[in-house]
Amino acid sequence: xxxVTQTPKFRVLKTGQSMTLLCAQDMxxxxxxxxxQDPGMGLRLIHYSVGEGTTAKGEVPDGYNVSRxxxxxxxxxxxxxxxxQTSVYFCASRRPxxxxxxxxxxxxxxxx
Amino acid sequence: AQRVxxxxxxxxxxxxxxxxxxxxxxxxxxxxLFWYVQYSRQRLQLLLRHISRESIKGFxxxxxxxxxxxxxxxxxxxxxDSAMYYCAPQGGGYNxxxxxxxxxxxxxx
Numbered sequence: 441x442x443x444v445t446q447t448p449k450f451r452v453l454k455t456g457q458s459m460t461l462l463c464a465q466d467m468x469x470x471x472x473x474x475x476x477q478d479p480g481m482g483l484r485l486i487h488y489s490v491g492e493g494t495t496a497k498g499e500v501p502d503g504y505n506v507s508r509x510x511x512x513x514x515x516x517x518x519x520x521x522x523x524x525q526t527s528v529y530f531c532a533s534r535r536p537x538x539x540x541x542x543x544x545x546x547x548x549x550x551x552x
Numbered sequence: 553a554q555r556v557x558x559x560x561x562x563x564x565x566x567x568x569x570x571x572x573x574x575x576x577x578x579x580x581x582x583x584x585l586f587w588y589v590q591y592s593r594q595r596l597q598l599l600l601r602h603i604s605r606e607s608i609k610g611f612x613x614x615x616x617x618x619x620x621x622x623x624x625x626x627x628x629x630x631x632x633d634s635a636m637y638y639c640a641p642q643g644g645g646y647n648x649x650x651x652x653x654x655x656x657x658x659x660x661x
Binding site: 444473475480481482483484485488498530532539540541543544545546 | 556558561584586594595596597598601638642648649650651652653654
């Protein structure tokens with residue numbers, strides 16, 4: 441039982457490049473979330489999903505897209521990376537009937 | 553607007569001293585309140601929730617609805633308590649968490 445995993449752990453992009461971050465969970469959780477963590481700002485919600493095939497915008501969705509084609513996976517895409525997207529990205533998941541969110545280890549992304 | 557304020561970015565204490573990490577929130581409705589912790593090189597994890605009124609690793613947190621505060625306390629800090637602590641109310645649609653900016657607790661020997 442790996443819990444929540446994130447791929448890759450680290451990545452450096454040039455401005456304008458695209459990439460996809462993968463979040464996978466093996467706990468059969470319905471809800472999944474993508475956050476970004478910036479110094480002095482805590483974690484901010486980018487997008488979330490309440491089930492396979494559904495996604496919704498969070499607090500800071502601009503510049504990101506997401507997809508939830510399979511229940512266990514939640515993908516975060518950057519179509520044209522900008523330096524402002526340099527951050528640590530965390531994925532989380534939980535069951536609808538439980539409160540606790542389970543977090544992945546994070547992906548450190550640097551955009552130059 | 554929903555907002556969480558953790559006024560201290562850094563709290564530095566010596567081992568054995570009491571600690572209090574402050575959290576004030578502005579939130580419509582009646583949110584659940586949580587403290588999450590992130591130890592060095594580890595993932596974010598739940599420390600405690602107000603509804604269970606539990607003590608975890610010696611930490612307790614009291615919800616004061618009148619002052620809209622949820623401060624985290626421990627009477628005797630240990631070096632292994634050094635970490636980032638986030639206050640997080642949860643509520644609204646699909647129970648989204650709102651995180652404070654976090655307080656780094658540094659416990660010195």
